[in-house]
Each structure stands twice: as structure tokens, then as C-alpha cells.
Amino acid sequence: MDRWLSLLPSTAGDLPWALRRAYDHPTPYDGDCYELAVNIAAQLPVDELRSYQAVLTAVLAEISDDPDMPGAVRRGLTERYGRVLARVTGGLPPHLLSDRDSFGPAARVRLGDRAGEPATIAALEFASTLTKPVPTQRWLRQAAAVTVPEVVTDVLAVFAFTAETVHDDHDQMLRGLCWMASLDASDDTTELLAEVAEVAGEPGGRGAFPRAFRTAAAVVEILADRPGSGPPRALAWLSVAVRSKPLRLRVRAALDRAGAARGWAPGEAEELTVERHGLDEHGRSETVEIVGDKARALAPGASVREVTKTLAAERVRLEGLLAHDRTWAWETWQDRYLRHPVTGTIARRLLWQSSADGHEWVTGRPGDGLPGGPGFVVRLWHPVEADVAEVTRWRDQLGRQPFKQAFREVYRLTPAEEQAGTYSNRFAGHILRYRQAYALMRVRGWSAPFLGLWDGGDHSEATKELAAGTWQATFHHTRADEYCSTDQVRFARREGRRWAPAPLAEVPPRVLSEAMRDVDLFVGVTSIAADDTWSDRGEHPFGAYWSRAGFGALTAGAEVRRDALSRVLPRLAVADRCELTDRFLRVRGTRATYKIHLGSANILIEPADTYLCIVPTTRKTRVTLPFDDDERLSVILSKALLLAADDKITDPDILRQLPH
Incomplete structure (x- = not known):
């Protein structure tokens, strides 16, 4: 003071x-x-x-x-x-609208001279009195008497489109303003509230805690009971966009409530509320069209932002269906997937299965070998339920897909896991770069307390709900200085409002495979074994792990990478200098022969297996790959092309490591 x-x-x-x-x-x-x-x-x-x-x-x-x-x-x-x-x-x-954050001054500028009017002051002060997510009827009656609609919408619009940081007091005021805005049932207000919820739910601090939790929670409650098709559509988008676990649970409950009020079955809300954006069933209008994985403008000034956002959300939603053995009646599937202007551009490039009796399934692509008609049911194909020959056949036939399906990694129950019963140690004992791993968990929809130097900060459990919230996977990990050490993966099934631990043998194969795929991704991307510069640290407590994991047996993800390489290598100019072994890509250069590990991308020089450090650049290989979400595959190819022409290397840091 x-x-x-x-x-x-x-x-x-x-x-x-x-x-x-x-x-x-x-x-x-x-x-x-x-x-x-x-x-x-x-x-x-x-x-x-x-x-x-x-x-x-x-x-x-x-x-x-x-x-x-x-x-x-x-x-x-x-x-x-x-x-x-x-x-x-x-x-x-x-x-009121103080300068404690960026939002307050921006809102004052937007209001201009109206900021000092008694009616404006009364409205903003009243909005700050709401202390709970849902107001009483008395509060709403009083709000109707003091609300100044243009002031409420202007302040909310400033938050939705310009806010970066929000003070705690402003969060409470915004909550009240949202409920004041809810008194207007127009579609424009619904759209504004949806924008506010999206911004309020974005991470604003450490981890994924929302920027304005009170505001986000209030809008979720408003949208749950608001009429029209816009509110459930906004909730469906929030269900895939929100990273905060408490807020995501609120969104899911609100979406279920909105769906029940409209007579929808659980899980239907997401697919029934996908925006069409005025496009025809081929994903095209006079101003915008969807081509492959992107939306592009056809007319000057046309905006593709909303179409792009819906397309991204649908790609995430359909990939999530791989963990759910859900079926659709043929007519329903045609209407909601194939003929939908946005969803259809994704669905038509995927593999589906159809059946006339629900037992014998035929796999194919829409319009290409997939039988159907009235009485048929359809489900999304997953390679975990196919044999090796079938998976290989589809990998040979298909081009790039919206997400990995034919080339998807598969994780089946092992005898060791079956014997262990309720836990898997398949990915235990790895050392990960923690902050990078934590960020990746959030991106993949896992929620976890942050590890740190505080009470209870030595252990964390990352959780993710799969199969429309009927199953939960838990990934245990512990703090190890600035790193984290991986531990068990466990599963639980939903029983009412609680989660009941389940033996691994009872976990559906799709759920098990999808959860393990995520954990393998965390390990494969963030393990110190993939750090090319680790050998420069000399003696280190984790040095033995780095050597063991950096050149060890391949995981399922690395096996898929090996399969992709077997298809790409014959098309390369250096194909005659390359050979795939069980764990390595051998590259014959002029100076030496090199072994690039297919898991870590680390390099050994034959015959003494001397480590070669080559730090990858941000420049990507120009080789066309069957999928683009495996950065390690691009790194391996880039290193192979470099080493095959090792007589042309000029980098002194690399040259001093090579034999003369």
C-alpha cells in the first residue's frame, strides 16, 4: 500500500x-x-x-x-x-468495465458517451449482482426492468470478438449480461451467446482453465433450454472445442437436456445440429465450396471461416466415432452423413460397413462396393476388427483420407494385460517432456491435473471419455523433475453417475485401441528418446532409458510408419540405397551405411553403431505421404534423403561426426 x-x-x-x-x-x-x-x-x-x-x-x-x-x-x-x-x-x-484487463477499456470505447448514462450504469451494476450460474425468477423480472438491449449486446460483442484477458469481477458481470441478453429469443442473440461461450471457454491461464468460467457456464445453461436449432448446434460445437473438464461435463449435460427436450436419442444431438451453411449435398454454393479437407471462397469477399470451423469440428467428431460401435439405419445414415453438405465431404472418403442382419458385415466405400437399402444398418469401419489381409488390401487401394482409418494404428489386448486384469503397463516406464506431453493430452481431449511442486502435484491421472461417454480411460503419470514418468492405463464403464473399474478383457476392442493409440502418441511424440541432442548431455539419470527406448522394439504407431514407408520408398530416387529391416531404415551413403530407427528417428552409423546427431529442420519433405499427422515419418524420409547423398553434406556439425 x-x-x-x-x-x-x-x-x-x-x-x-x-x-x-x-x-x-x-x-x-x-x-x-x-x-x-x-x-x-x-x-x-x-x-x-x-x-x-x-x-x-x-x-x-x-x-x-x-x-x-x-x-x-x-x-x-x-x-x-x-x-x-x-x-x-x-x-x-x-x-465498472475497469482497466484491470483488456476487455474493460475496449467495452468503454464501444459504448462511448452511452457509458455515463444512468440506464447504462444501472444495467451494468445489476448484471454484477448475479452470484449463481442460474438466476432466480425474481432476478430475471428485475433484469427485464433495467436491461438496455443495445448496451448488453454491445458489451457482449466486445468480449466475443476482442477480449484476451478477463478480470474475475468482469467474469461475474458478463454472466449477468448473458442472462439479460437471454430475455431476447432472436436467432441473432443465440448466435452472439454462442460466440461468447466459445471465447469464454478458451484457455485463459495455466493448463486449460477457461478464460471466463462463470460466463461460459451461464451460457451453457441458457443454450440448454433455449428454443430453435441454433442452441443445440452451438452446444455440439462446444462439446468438441472445450478443453476444461468441468465445463465439458456441463456442455454434455446441457446437450443431453436439449436433445431430450426435442425427443432425440443420446448422441444424436451432435449429428442433427451440424450447420449446412447453405451448401448443396456436394459441399458447394455460389460463394463457397469444400474441396478435400478445406473450404475455399468462390467469390470476392466471401468468408469461409464458419464453414472451415464446422468442417474441422466434424472431422474430430467422426474420428471420435471410431471408438464407438454405433450403427445407423440405412436411410438415417444417408441423410445425416452422405447427403449432408459438410459431413458428406468427409464421410464419402471413409470406409463403412453395412449389414442386412446386423451380424454379417460388408466393408466398402459409399458408391463403391458398399451394399445397402431399406432394412440395412451401417457402421464406421475400424481396422481393429479386421484381419491383416483386409487392412493391407484397403491400404493398397485407398488414397489420403480425412483422418487415419486404413492406416490407423491398432492395439489389441495382450496376454500380459489379460493376466494383469484391470491395468495395462504397455506404456509404463517412459520419460516424457512433461509440458509438451500435457499440451498434447489437452489437444487429444484428455483432462489432467497439472504436475508441480505443490501438495499432490507429484502424481496425475489423465482421463478421457470414449464411446459417447460410456467408457473412460485413465493414464497415470508422475513427476520426474521437469519431465514425467508414465505408468498404468486403466478403464472404467459408466454406471449411472459413477465410473466402475472394468477388467481389460471387458473393454470393447475399439475403446481399448483408441485409448492406447492416444497414449502411444504421447510417448512417441514427447519421449526424450526422440530428442536428437540428448547424447550431448553426458552422464544423466535418464541416459539408459534414452538408449533403450531410442533404438528398441517398435510400437504399433511405428509399425504403421514402417508399412507406410514400404509403399513410399519404391517411388524415391534413392530407393536402391534404402532397405527396411525390422526396426530400421538402412541407408547406404558414400561415406557409410546408416540405420534410422523407425520409432525415434535416431541414427546409428554401421558397423560400430555410433550415434549420429542430426537435428531436423522445420522444412518438410516434398514426398506425398498417405497421411499427414505423423511428423516423425517426414523426419525419417528427410534424414534418408540427406544421408543417401552424404558426400554432398556441407554442415560442419554433421561432417565432424562422419567417417572420412
Whole structure:
């Protein structure tokens, strides 16, 4: 408080004394020390208050930034100090739309002269009084009396389109403004609320905690009971976009509630609410068309942003269906998937299975060998339920797909796992770069407490729900300095509102395979075994692990990479210099023969198996690959092309490692 104490005027009086008393208070976090000063200030005439404006402003800032003061106490004090200052400055009280974040000043600019109008002040102050996600009927009746629609929508629009950081007090105000906006049932307001929810749910701090949790939770509740097709569509988008586990659970519950009110079965809401954007069944309109994995404009000024967002969400949703053995009636599948202007551009490039009796299944692509008609049922094909010959045949026939399907990694139950019963140690004992692993878990839809130097921060359990929320996978990991050590993977099935641990033998093959695929991805991408520079560290506690994992047996992901390489290599100019072995790609150069590990991409020089460090560049290989989500495959090919022409290498760091 030294910053504002020095600003006190030298004249005697009750207010300076009260402010000094607050400064000297030994335990100010209950807020009592600030009460006397604001009470005195509220009774002083405006002329006498003007000389205290600077110090009162500093006190307000001190209170607003106090992390230890309870939120309710802080908000009450900032409101009272703000009203006192408003008597001096006129216009909008400084505690409303304050400069504690980027949102407040931007909203003030948007409101302009309206910011100081009594109706605006009354609306913003009333919005800040909502302390719960769902208001009472009395609160809503009072809101109807004080709401200024254009002010509410303008402030929410500023948040939706410009906000980067949000102060805790603004989060509460925005929650109230959202409920005030909900009094208008128009589609425009629904769209605005959906934009607010998306921004509010974005990560705003460490990990994936939402930028404005109160605001996001309020909009989710509003959308759940709001009429029309827009609200469930917005909830469906949030269900795949939100990373916060508590918020995602709210979204799922709200989506189920919205679906039940419309007579939809569980899981139908997501596919029934996919936006069509005015496109025909071929994914085209006069201004926009979908080509492959992208949307592009056909007319000057046409926007593809919304189409691109829907396309990305549908790609994620359909990939998630691989973990769910769900079936559709033929007519329903045709309407919701093949003929949908957005979903169809993805679905038509995937493999499906159809059956007339639900037992004998025939695999094929829509319009190419897939039988069907009234009475048939359809499901999405997964390689875990196919034999090696069938998978190989489809890999030979298919080109690039929207996501890995034919080339998808497969993880079946092993005898060791069956014997263990309720846990798998398949990926235990790896050392991962923790922050990178944590970020990747979030991207893949896993929720996990962050590891750190605090009580309980040594162990974490990452969880992910699969098969429309009927199964849950848990990936255990522990802190190891700035790294983390991997442990067991366990599964549980939903029984009402609780999760019941399940033996691995009872986990559906699709669920097991998809969960293990994610964990293999975490290990394969973030393990220190893939760090080309690790050998430069000399003696290190994890050195033995790096040597063992960096050149060891291949995982399922690396096996798929090996299969892809077997198809790509014959097309390369250096094919006669390359050979695939069980774990390596051998490359014969002019100076030496090299072995590139298919898992880590680490390199050994024959015959002594001397380690060769080549740090990959960000430049990607120009070879056309069957899929583009495996950066390691591109790295291996780039290294192979470089080493096959090792007589042309000029990099001194590489040359000093090569034999003369």
C-alpha cells in the first residue's frame, strides 16, 4: 500500500486518518480495514473529495488486484469505492468495465458517451449482482426492468470478438449480461451467446482453465433450454472445442437436456445440429465450396471461416466415432452423413460397413462396393476388427483420407494385460517432456491435473471419455523433475453417475485401441528418446532409458510408419540405397551405411553403431505421404534423403561426426 499512502494530502481530517489506519491494519484481507475510509468518503461533499481522487483510485486498484481477499468482499468494496469516485469524475464508475484487463477499456470505447448514462450504469451494476450460474425468477423480472438491449449486446460483442484477458469481477458481470441478453429469443442473440461461450471457454491461464468460467457456464445453461436449432448446434460445437473438464461435463449435460427436450436419442444431438451453411449435398454454393479437407471462397469477399470451423469440428467428431460401435439405419445414415453438405465431404472418403442382419458385415466405400437399402444398418469401419489381409488390401487401394482409418494404428489386448486384469503397463516406464506431453493430452481431449511442486502435484491421472461417454480411460503419470514418468492405463464403464473399474478383457476392442493409440502418441511424440541432442548431455539419470527406448522394439504407431514407408520408398530416387529391416531404415551413403530407427528417428552409423546427431529442420519433405499427422515419418524420409547423398553434406556439425 506504500504506492497510494504517499499520495495522501498533508491536511488533517478524518479520511486521511482512516486511510492510514487501513494501511497499518495487520490483517487487511477480510476487507474490514477499508470499510471506515469508504464510509467517511461517501459522506463528504464532492468539493472535499476531489483532493482525494488519486489516493482513492489507488486504493480501488489495490483492492481489485488483491488475490487473497474473498471475491464477494472484494466486489462489494470495489463497488462502493467506485461509486464514491464516480461522484468526483462523473460518468461510468471506475469499478465498472475497469482497466484491470483488456476487455474493460475496449467495452468503454464501444459504448462511448452511452457509458455515463444512468440506464447504462444501472444495467451494468445489476448484471454484477448475479452470484449463481442460474438466476432466480425474481432476478430475471428485475433484469427485464433495467436491461438496455443495445448496451448488453454491445458489451457482449466486445468480449466475443476482442477480449484476451478477463478480470474475475468482469467474469461475474458478463454472466449477468448473458442472462439479460437471454430475455431476447432472436436467432441473432443465440448466435452472439454462442460466440461468447466459445471465447469464454478458451484457455485463459495455466493448463486449460477457461478464460471466463462463470460466463461460459451461464451460457451453457441458457443454450440448454433455449428454443430453435441454433442452441443445440452451438452446444455440439462446444462439446468438441472445450478443453476444461468441468465445463465439458456441463456442455454434455446441457446437450443431453436439449436433445431430450426435442425427443432425440443420446448422441444424436451432435449429428442433427451440424450447420449446412447453405451448401448443396456436394459441399458447394455460389460463394463457397469444400474441396478435400478445406473450404475455399468462390467469390470476392466471401468468408469461409464458419464453414472451415464446422468442417474441422466434424472431422474430430467422426474420428471420435471410431471408438464407438454405433450403427445407423440405412436411410438415417444417408441423410445425416452422405447427403449432408459438410459431413458428406468427409464421410464419402471413409470406409463403412453395412449389414442386412446386423451380424454379417460388408466393408466398402459409399458408391463403391458398399451394399445397402431399406432394412440395412451401417457402421464406421475400424481396422481393429479386421484381419491383416483386409487392412493391407484397403491400404493398397485407398488414397489420403480425412483422418487415419486404413492406416490407423491398432492395439489389441495382450496376454500380459489379460493376466494383469484391470491395468495395462504397455506404456509404463517412459520419460516424457512433461509440458509438451500435457499440451498434447489437452489437444487429444484428455483432462489432467497439472504436475508441480505443490501438495499432490507429484502424481496425475489423465482421463478421457470414449464411446459417447460410456467408457473412460485413465493414464497415470508422475513427476520426474521437469519431465514425467508414465505408468498404468486403466478403464472404467459408466454406471449411472459413477465410473466402475472394468477388467481389460471387458473393454470393447475399439475403446481399448483408441485409448492406447492416444497414449502411444504421447510417448512417441514427447519421449526424450526422440530428442536428437540428448547424447550431448553426458552422464544423466535418464541416459539408459534414452538408449533403450531410442533404438528398441517398435510400437504399433511405428509399425504403421514402417508399412507406410514400404509403399513410399519404391517411388524415391534413392530407393536402391534404402532397405527396411525390422526396426530400421538402412541407408547406404558414400561415406557409410546408416540405420534410422523407425520409432525415434535416431541414427546409428554401421558397423560400430555410433550415434549420429542430426537435428531436423522445420522444412518438410516434398514426398506425398498417405497421411499427414505423423511428423516423425517426414523426419525419417528427410534424414534418408540427406544421408543417401552424404558426400554432398556441407554442415560442419554433421561432417565432424562422419567417417572420412
